[in-house]
Amino acid sequence: MRHTLTSLSMMIALVLFAAVAAAAAQNKTTLPKTDINPQQFRVIYEWNAIDFEWTSPEDREAYLNTSQYIPQNVLISGINFYGENLFLTMPRMLAGVPATLATIPIQQVNTAPKLKPFPSWADNAIGNCNALQFVQNIEIDRNGIMWILDNGRVGTLTQNPDPKCPPSIVLIDLKSEKLEMERIPFPPETVNPNTTYLNDLVVDNRDGDYAYITDNSAVDPGIIVFRRSDKRSWKLRDGKSMRAANDATFFRINGTTVNLPVNIDGIALGPQYVTEDGKVDRKIYYSPLASFHLYAINASVLQNESLAPWGDGALQPYVIDLGTKASQTDGMKMDSAGNLYYGLLGIASIAEWNSTLDFHVGQRTIARDSNYIQWVDRFTFDDKGNVYVIINRLYNFVKNQLSLDEVNYRILRSHTGSKSYVFGEDVTPVMKPAYDAATVPTLGASLLALALAHLLA
Numbered sequence: 350m351r352h353t354l355t356s357l358s359m360m361i362a363l364v365l366f367a368a369v370a371a372a373a374a375q376n377k378t379t380l381p382k383t384d385i386n387p388q389q390f391r392v393i394y395e396w397n398a399i400d401f402e403w404t405s406p407e408d409r410e411a412y413l414n415t416s417q418y419i420p421q422n423v424l425i426s427g428i429n430f431y432g433e434n435l436f437l438t439m440p441r442m443l444a445g446v447p448a449t450l451a452t453i454p455i456q457q458v459n460t461a462p463k464l465k466p467f468p469s470w471a472d473n474a475i476g477n478c479n480a481l482q483f484v485q486n487i488e489i490d491r492n493g494i495m496w497i498l499d500n501g502r503v504g505t506l507t508q509n510p511d512p513k514c515p516p517s518i519v520l521i522d523l524k525s526e527k528l529e530m531e532r533i534p535f536p537p538e539t540v541n542p543n544t545t546y547l548n549d550l551v552v553d554n555r556d557g558d559y560a561y562i563t564d565n566s567a568v569d570p571g572i573i574v575f576r577r578s579d580k581r582s583w584k585l586r587d588g589k590s591m592r593a594a595n596d597a598t599f600f601r602i603n604g605t606t607v608n609l610p611v612n613i614d615g616i617a618l619g620p621q622y623v624t625e626d627g628k629v630d631r632k633i634y635y636s637p638l639a640s641f642h643l644y645a646i647n648a649s650v651l652q653n654e655s656l657a658p659w660g661d662g663a664l665q666p667y668v669i670d671l672g673t674k675a676s677q678t679d680g681m682k683m684d685s686a687g688n689l690y691y692g693l694l695g696i697a698s699i700a701e702w703n704s705t706l707d708f709h710v711g712q713r714t715i716a717r718d719s720n721y722i723q724w725v726d727r728f729t730f731d732d733k734g735n736v737y738v739i740i741n742r743l744y745n746f747v748k749n750q751l752s753l754d755e756v757n758y759r760i761l762r763s764h765t766g767s768k769s770y771v772f773g774e775d776v777t778p779v780m781k782p783a784y785d786a787a788t789v790p791t792l793g794a795s796l797l798a799l800a801l802a803h804l805l806a
């Protein structure tokens with residue numbers, strides 16, 4: 350056995366003071382040393398290759414025989430948490446991925462658990478448009494609704510990507526026994542099934558439930574907004590902040606260099622706040638994979654459907670460039686207090702930003718280790734104050750240089766005391782009267798004075 354419990358519980362010694370200086374040296378981003386509050390990440394699961402809970406051993410053999418299961422082609426990418434389980438996504442970038450969504454127990458039973466397709470094997474059947482085809486990421490909202498992004502198109506890393514089914518949002522009520530899937534296809538005029546790449550999403554449980562979805566399509570990147578109450582969707586574009594930046598497409602990791610000119614990718618949602626005019630708003634944060642910048646935009650702007658027909662540039666007046674990071678980032682996640690967790694791919698690090706502080710000074714590296722932190726893909730929180738991180742060596746996967754003799758996938762965990770942004774506090778708008786409030790007291794007072802004057806007369 351490669352994986353002993355000793356190696357499992359071994360702490361990664363990766364708290365860094367030196368890394369902060371190194372990160373700062375890469376750019377002008379200053380990370381204040383005094384702010385460092387080290388968090389320790391542990392490896393809780395690790396796999397050389399992903400295997401599944403099969404109906405029978407013959408089933409596994411049949412899948413292997415027919416190349417419906419090719420172990421080196423199964424990459425874990427997304428992660429989420431609900432109840433007793435972690436949910437993992439396996440995007441079908443190559444052939445031989447038998448299921449695209451699966452669970453493992455959150456309670457550790459062994460170090461490399463087999464994945465159980467979710468909701469079932471049948472619900473993961475390729476070519477059946479009532480089943481899941483290509484899932485890169487999911488979100489689970491505060492009401493226990495799972496929001497699944499199904500891109501519909503499989504084989505995205507092959508010569509002939511195949512749009513098997515329409516790109517869709519699939520909803521499952523995790524509180525129900527039956528776990529029925531409600532599939533809501535995107536209209537092709539909003540989301541082109543031949544070119545879209547539904548990458549990641551955040552869910553905003555206000556005013557009819559919104560999802561803000563990153564589409565890192567190579568030809569038409571943007572943010573797709575979906576409103577659950579009336580199932581409407583629209584797409585908003587901004588080339589400047591949503592396309593890959595020329596100076597950020599190369600990734601040098603663990604001796605390997607890859608060129609990934611990938612557009613808008615990670616997305617996060619900030620806490621609710623009251624605006625100057627008394628309304629409630631939130632900030633959406635995003636970054637292309639190939640970019641050193643973090644961008645933000647007000648949710649109220651994305652909710653404005655009438656901006657969609659304006660095309661590229663419509664969002665430009667509203668996009669805020671918060672500044673640069675020390676390296677590129679794939680996934681990111683915000684907690685309910687507005688702390689953003691994100692990876693810094695080129696420097697094998699995990700970083701945190703308290704969004705109440707200026708981005709230039711508020712970032713800090715919380716973990717760095719070139720052996721264990723090899724491509725931070727996605728994050729999630731559980732209900733006990735832990736943050737989980739998927740590490741998947743994506744650079745090896747896309748270069749087809751995976752070795753099944755090594756650990757390729759890990760899940761790290763750290764106790765931070767935080768919970769997901771979906772459980773953030775609800776704030777109420779400040780009610781303001783329709784008339785000019787400032788003049789009313791004056792008017793009232795003078796009327797009263799007038800009345801008194803009459804009484805006294």
Ligand SMILES: *[C@@H]1O[C@H](CO)[C@@H](O)[C@H](O)[C@H]1NC(C)=O
Nearest residue numbers: 375376377596641673674675
């Ligand atoms: C460093 O920061 C400058 C100014 O913010 C920015 O123009 C540049 O692209 C950044 N470069 C890197 C490598 O982060």
Ligand SMILES: *[C@@H]1O[C@H](CO)[C@@H](O)[C@H](O)[C@H]1NC(C)=O
Nearest residue numbers: 407408409410411412413414
């Ligand atoms: C898989 O292939 C082997 C070798 O051809 C064969 O012996 C075996 O019966 C096959 N198994 C199944 C379940 O089809």
Ligand SMILES: *[C@@H]1O[C@H](CO)[C@@H](O)[C@H](O)[C@H]1NC(C)=O
Nearest residue numbers: 512537538540541542543544
């Ligand atoms: C997608 O490609 C198919 C086949 O080439 C074509 O018939 C269809 O019109 C395309 N859809 C869109 C929305 O471009």
Ligand SMILES: *[C@@H]1O[C@H](CO)[C@@H](O)[C@H](O)[C@H]1NC(C)=O
Nearest residue numbers: 649650652653654655656659
């Ligand atoms: C939506 O955008 C349009 C076009 O810029 C603008 O006229 C309108 O006021 C906006 N609506 C809201 C509710 O912000």
Ligand SMILES: *[C@@H]1O[C@H](CO)[C@@H](O)[C@H](O)[C@H]1NC(C)=O
Nearest residue numbers: 623624625630647666667668
């Ligand atoms: C976004 O919201 C903030 C806070 O309410 C406000 O100050 C800012 O003007 C808004 N930005 C845009 C571009 O609407």
Ligand SMILES: *[C@@H]1O[C@H](CO)[C@@H](O)[C@H](O)[C@H]1NC(C)=O
Nearest residue numbers: 686687688702703704705706
């Ligand atoms: C974030 O910064 C604010 C303002 O400095 C501070 O009150 C808050 O405690 C910080 N949050 C965390 C989790 O450090």
Ligand SMILES: CC(=O)N[C@H]1CO[C@H](CO)[C@@H](O)[C@@H]1O
Nearest residue numbers: 602603604605719720721755
């Ligand atoms: C060149 C290089 O850094 N290679 C390392 C890649 O990662 C493996 C596993 O952590 C190391 O053993 C190599 O030394």
